[in-house]
Amino acid sequence: MTPEKFFYHIFSPLPRQGPGCTAATQKAWSHLPSIKKNAQVLDVGCGTGAQTRDLTELTSGTITAVDNYKPFLETVSARAQKEGIGERIRTVNASMDALPFGKGQFDLLWSEGAIYIMGFEEGLRAWTHLCRKGGHIVVSDVAWFAKNPPEELTQFWEKEGYIPLTEDEKKDQVWKAGLRLIATFRLPEAGWWEHYYIPLLARVAELRKIHGADPALAAILDSCDHEAGMYRKYKRYYGYAFFVMQNL
Ligand SMILES: C[S@@+](CC[C@H](N)C(=O)[O-])C[C@H]1O[C@@H](n2cnc3c(N)ncnc32)[C@H](O)[C@@H]1O
Numbered sequence: 001m002t003p004e005k006f007f008y009h010i011f012s013p014l015p016r017q018g019p020g021c022t023a024a025t026q027k028a029w030s031h032l033p034s035i036k037k038n039a040q041v042l043d044v045g046c047g048t049g050a051q052t053r054d055l056t057e058l059t060s061g062t063i064t065a066v067d068n069y070k071p072f073l074e075t076v077s078a079r080a081q082k083e084g085i086g087e088r089i090r091t092v093n094a095s096m097d098a099l100p101f102g103k104g105q106f107d108l109l110w111s112e113g114a115i116y117i118m119g120f121e122e123g124l125r126a127w128t129h130l131c132r133k134g135g136h137i138v139v140s141d142v143a144w145f146a147k148n149p150p151e152e153l154t155q156f157w158e159k160e161g162y163i164p165l166t167e168d169e170k171k172d173q174v175w176k177a178g179l180r181l182i183a184t185f186r187l188p189e190a191g192w193w194e195h196y197y198i199p200l201l202a203r204v205a206e207l208r209k210i211h212g213a214d215p216a217l218a219a220i221l222d223s224c225d226h227e228a229g230m231y232r233k234y235k236r237y238y239g240y241a242f243f244v245m246q247n248l
Contacts, residue, residue, distance in 0.1 A: 001211075006216075006220055012071060012075070015048035016195060016196060018045060019191050020113055021194070022054050024188065024191055025054040025112070027222070028183075029055075037084040039061030040061060041106065042063075042105075044096050044127065045067060045114020052065045052076055052080075054091065056080075059137075061107070061110075062089070063090070064092055065090070065092070088240075096123070102130075102195070104130070104135075104180075106132065107131070107135045109136070111138070113140055120173055124137070128178065135246070135248070136246050140173070140187060142171055142241075143240070151182045154239070156226075168241065170241070179246065180246040183244040186242075197228045197231065202220045
């Protein structure tokens, strides 16, 4: 198995592919003013659709779920069919930096744990035109929670190709992108452990028994353990924050 295939093999059966939880999705939703009945919602970087399904419980509208990895979308569709909500979720295989939708097509843009791929400000700037004026945008992204993070942690993020900003710096970027910030709050720790790292670490331990002797694959498993270890050690310095915004 190639390292890339193996990476997806690790994450595909997990309940979610990034930190998050239903309670936080619901909390973000609770900050929105009443959303019309047949709302058109865009879910960017949906993974296997943990938050997509949560959104179907919060609105009677239609969710367009986008990811650039087709098998994740197949899981989203298969589950939706099984749960009898197939007609409420449309999947689109596309890259978040070239979303194939029209100006103002959506009432609500949603993205959990995926905007870091483009960068917070870049993502907001690239996606906002898809949201109608007066519509809303909700994203979760990693942020520094404390000043002067330790060197080991900044080096870890640098290696990941991403340097978090503070919540205040992100608020500034919201404003610069021409959006109104309605609310921001931190993802609770359960969104990291219970719903993400605990299932991930169990899967890593299982896969190590099968693939641990292959150095390239073992290195990927090690990096998952390392990332969880970083969070365990340094969680007071960083975490995920939700930003609930309005397109003016
Ligand atoms: C950290 S996961 C978050 C998934 C999901 N939102 C969740 O919280 O469980 C990031 C997702 O973005 C997708 N992704 C990565 N690069 C992308 C791109 N350029 N365009 C669209 N999706 C992308 C990945 O396949 C993955 O499903």
